[in-house]
Amino acid sequence: MTTEHQASLLDTRNLGPLRVTRLGLGTMFMGGRTPRDESYRMLDRYLEAGGNFLDTADVYGDGESERTLAPWLAAHRDEVVVATKVGRPVSDLPGRGLAPDRVRAACDASLRRLGVDVIDLYQVHLPDPDTPLADTLEALDGLVRAGKVRALGASNFPAWLLAWAVGLQDRNGWAPFVALQPQYSLVERSIEVEVLPFCRAAGIGLIPWGPLGAGFLTGRYSRDAEPPAGSRMAGAADILEEARHRRAVERNFRAVNEAAAIARHRGATIAQIALAWLLGVEGVVAPIVGPRTLAQLDGLLTAADVALTAAEHARLAAHTSPPELYPYRMLAQQMGLGTLARLDRGRS
Numbered sequence: 001m002t003t004e005h006q007a008s009l010l011d012t013r014n015l016g017p018l019r020v021t022r023l024g025l026g027t028m029f030m031g032g033r034t035p036r037d038e039s040y041r042m043l044d045r046y047l048e049a050g051g052n053f054l055d056t057a058d059v060y061g062d063g064e065s066e067r068t069l070a071p072w073l074a075a076h077r078d079e080v081v082v083a084t085k086v087g088r089p090v091s092d093l094p095g096r097g098l099a100p101d102r103v104r105a106a107c108d109a110s111l112r113r114l115g116v117d118v119i120d121l122y123q124v125h126l127p128d129p130d131t132p133l134a135d136t137l138e139a140l141d142g143l144v145r146a147g148k149v150r151a152l153g154a155s156n157f158p159a160w161l162l163a164w165a166v167g168l169q170d171r172n173g174w175a176p177f178v179a180l181q182p183q184y185s186l187v188e189r190s191i192e193v194e195v196l197p198f199c200r201a202a203g204i205g206l207i208p209w210g211p212l213g214a215g216f217l218t219g220r221y222s223r224d225a226e227p228p229a230g231s232r233m234a235g236a237a238d239i240l241e242e243a244r245h246r247r248a249v250e251r252n253f254r255a256v257n258e259a260a261a262i263a264r265h266r267g268a269t270i271a272q273i274a275l276a277w278l279l280g281v282e283g284v285v286a287p288i289v290g291p292r293t294l295a296q297l298d299g300l301l302t303a304a305d306v307a308l309t310a311a312e313h314a315r316l317a318a319h320t321s322p323p324e325l326y327p328y329r330m331l332a333q334q335m336g337l338g339t340l341a342r343l344d345r346g347r348s
């Protein structure tokens with residue numbers, strides 16, 4: 001799964017036609033939990049450090065994240081790759097989901113809120129079972145053809161739906177998804193079963209959200225203490241991915257312990273080691289971190305400088321592997337098939 005790597009925030013990777021740095025900056029809290037002035041200091045610092053990849057969504061702060069970015073983008077538009085999303089409800093747009101008219105209206109609304117002429121990466125935030133998938137994909141293709149969007153991505157799609165979507169895009173010559181934004185970290189590795197192998201085979205770049213497990217992989221939570229007041233876990237409802245009952249479990253604490261030991265040895269932080277682990281997974285293009293403050297961002301910027309050995313990578317992963325599932329288990333263990341297919345998508 002991994003090779004020893006030496007990356008840095010200045011390194012870039014292709015994401016379809018885009019070129020992004022290996023650490024993306026999530027802006028979900030900007031203009032909300034992170035006040036505007038602090039947000040601008042963070043954006044300046046990230047840019048100075050060499051970062052170029054910003055992720056937002058129309059739904060973040062009900063448009064406030066996009067609106068907060070606008071004045072900063074007015075001065076820095078050409079220096080960054082801007083990704084946003086469509087699909088969740090926002091108050092200045094009727095309905096929800098991915099119906100063609102709504103996708104077109106949402107794109108115009110995001111362009112307006114962001115104050116830009118084109119969105120670099122436009123992502124569907126989630127599946128919409130009430131809209132035929134082909135209708136959404138054709139509408140997205142239209143946005144690329146109209147020059148409103150440079151490239152397309154999906155988020156929170158299961159492998160089978162993503163595979164169907166990609167098949168439809170290829171068959172119809174529609175603009176393809178070049179990126180998938182799934183939750184992925186040392187403490188949430190479900191995508192390794194199907195999504196990750198599919199994305200590798202199909203040439204789709206992974207830009208994981210929640211790469212620090214919403215802060216669990218900073219070492220700030222412990223087995224025998226309540227989550228610190230004001231922390232993500234303290235405020236998380238039971239249905240959220242970072243809810244305590246889901247995240248604060250023994251195998252995850254063990255992963256943090258391994259990261260802490262390697263961090264001590266290397267003079268790094270637990271968060272930097274957790275990000276370095278993710279950067280060492282084949283197929284991961286750029287984790288999208290979500291620091292809430294400038295100080296938190298500062299602590300993450302050098303993560304891409306840490307080069308883990310293959311042994312360290314394996315040691316970090318030892319406690320949180322997803323379960324071995326049929327048919328993958330049988331194909332790998334009895335038949336020696338680790339890689340199942342190389343997909344010829346007929347695209348250059």
Ligand SMILES: NC(=O)c1ccc[n+]([C@@H]2O[C@H](COP(=O)([O-])OP(=O)(O)OC[C@H]3O[C@@H](n4cnc5c(N)ncnc54)[C@H](OP(=O)(O)O)[C@@H]3O)[C@@H](O)[C@H]2O)c1
Nearest residue numbers: 026027028209210211212213214215231232289290296299
């Ligand atoms: N596509 C989707 O459905 C989806 C969903 C969620 C997020 N996202 C995107 O992904 C981005 C990141 O998501 P995320 O916020 O869950 O990612 P994350 O980086 O795993 O977690 C961020 C949290 O970690 C803590 N943290 C960060 N840096 C720290 C540091 N140096 N020291 C101590 N604690 C630190 C903070 O927790 P405290 O606030 O507790 O201090 C912060 O809120 C978002 O901004 C958004 O762009 C996408």
